[in-house]
Amino acid sequence: MTSAERAARPGAWVEPAALHRFVLDTWTITRAELLKIRHDPVEMVSRATQPLLWLLVFGQVLARTRAIPTGSLPYMDYLAPGVLAQSAQFSAIFFGLAVIWERDLGLVHKLLVTPASRGALVLGKALAGGARALVQALIVYGAALAIGVGVRLDPVSVAQVAVVVVLGSSLFATFSLVIACLVRSRERFMGIGQLLTMPLFFASSAIYPVDLMPDWLRVVAMLNPLTYMVDALRALMVSGASSPRGVGVDVAVLGLVLIALVALGARLYPRLAQ
């Protein structure tokens, strides 16, 4: 056996176990992305305007009509978590634009030639995209408190909200990455992104209960991950609210969808460099 053959034999060297490496590499990518936010926080401020519009303008007007039955919960209390989920989803769904930008540069090519697994690259980027939504959460909390929403401020609830925000946003960011890998051009992506955001929003429990929907829309809403994100956030964020299925089920659904999307994204991501 030549030395080259010996060296090429798999399993002959010591390195972190696959799962350990996956976690390390994911964190490496996430950390680099978070560093970029610290270098350039302006983008984060611009994300704050949309949730404020929905909450302070749309919400306050609609609350006066008392047109939407939200049970014992005041409409603003009902709406605040919906707006949080919606603004996180809106931002995350355009995450694919950054992916295409990085491919138009050579960043994607370089990452794909490192030994990091494709899944770690995809999840690392998506988690950082998800973490960005925490800024929006902060804004929504501030506005909700200002208008008298019964926000739960105990540390456990706040931490749980943060987890669901990151989980749900990462899910939509990964979904966006999958689309970016398929269309591979900014123009086509913009078209599809705009096509998706509003339907996902309206076919969810963000601004009105699923019970008010016609049957066909109710089916769509139950297939829409945003519904599960909104329901979990509502139960965790607002006093007196609960999720129709229980928060555990909501989080499990979000987690499973995220895993499936990361697996799909990991298969498609290398296409960007071909």
Place this chain on the structure above:
Amino acid sequence: MMATDAYPGLPRPMAAPVEPAAPIVTSALTRRYGSVTAADSLDLSIASGEIFGLLGPNGAGKTTTIKMLITLLPPTSGTALVAGADVVREPGLVRRRIGYVPQLVSADGSLTGRENLRLSARLYHLDGGSREGEIADGLAFMGLADVADRMVRTYSGGMVRRLELAQAMLHRPIVLFLDEPTVGLDPTARAAVWERVRRLRDRDGTTILLTTHYMDEADELCDRIGVMHAGRLAAIGTPAELKDQVGPGASLDDVFAELTGTDLEIGGTFRDIGRTRRTARRLG
């Protein structure tokens, strides 16, 4: 530094073939896109420590070839062994042992130079204890120590390229791939890149495969040149050998015209041209 270990930056078992006969060997390596054959039955053997240039116009198949060798693109047929590992069966091992600088800009402009190197160091799992030292060495080697903590978007084109070289060599790869390393750079910056590439080879014994469509780059930098035309290797040899084949006083331009019947300038699709200009603009 080289006394005890041929590849000191790599954990011992990763570093491997101590004296690889040929760090790059391809056999009938082919890639087709539909009816177009972008790389046609390439047989290459590149020696350890060699700087080898794939020369040809845009669209000749250089980038397709490099992408197969670095595991970004699966070959349609044929085989390639890179740094002792098969690009199709053992892509993870290949990636561990190679470095790559894409034609496009691959340093992250939103991070500092040092942060870019940290990202690479972590993805290659360089030992945490010596990591910062290795990063400082890499920056110094590329003449970037003074600007290490500046945002990369403020760098000149030549500095970006040298940073990308530092990133690609940090884990002491056995083979380094450079895709059009000096496209869009001014003459001074190009000379600086050539100088570092040569010094890198001399210091670490790194085998270097680069693509270029510049005759002067091939002539100046490469030990051997493979001239590519329409997906095929039209000729291989040292610059001197290739010129001798054509006749006394011939330049590499003459060699190219003789081999392919065209000027180097001709060829390339609209997309290639767009990409080259975009790279040039970002670097310039």
